[in-house]
Amino acid sequence: MKPPEPGKKPKPARRAQAGAAPAKPHKSRKEQAAETKERLKLATLAILERVGYRQMRIVDIAKEAGVAVGLFYHYFPDIKSITCEVLSDFMSAMTVDARQSPRGDDLFQTLRTQYLILIRHFDKHPGLMRCMIQVSDEIPEFGEIWEQANRKWTNSFARYLEKCMGGKRPSADVAVLMAYSLGSMADAMMYEYYVRKNPDLLSRVKSQEHLAKILAALTYRAVFLKNPDMGLPDENEWRGWDKG
Incomplete structure (x- = not known):
């Protein structure tokens, strides 16, 4: 229900007419509490996206969620926990999004698809x-979750x-070293492009698909020492580089 416009009084409630749909049942306290907690969490996500963790305050979260500041502490002990x-x-x-795209036998196409999923997250939520990365260093509880997820x-x-x-x-040891090196390369590239807005990259990357192909091609070359058979980002430029 929208609030009344300034200067106008709310219209009186109408009496229920015969045959009208029954009024919706009142929500239980448990349901109301769940909705309030969800509003606080959504508000926190919005503020983290806009200003980051270090500048976020509980009063800002409460205001964004439309609740009293004191109500925040009914659900969370502090700003770190939320x-x-x-x-x-x-x-x-x-992680759920990434798992929806199964890994096939074609390394290049699988990488392109997986990178594109991560790129879309960076594009939509650069602040988050x-x-x-910032919070993983400042909140040990999240840092442990972050580290375990990355290692997995x-x-x-x-x-x-x-x-x-x-x-x-x-060997298995070399494969792990390769995975860390190649994964770090891709993460750093996306961070530079979407978070830091590196002008050298902004002027050269043409689209999300283009960036996904670049990262997939570089990873493929690092593994097989040659270009993939098809799907290169810029055929003419990359073909001349192929010594495989």
């Missing part, structure tokens, strides 16, 4: 992506690289 919870939820949602993903990526290399696969 930040940890909302960023953990956000990271879990990112920045916050996750990197080791899974290492096993996938081993599988793709077939008979020429490296």
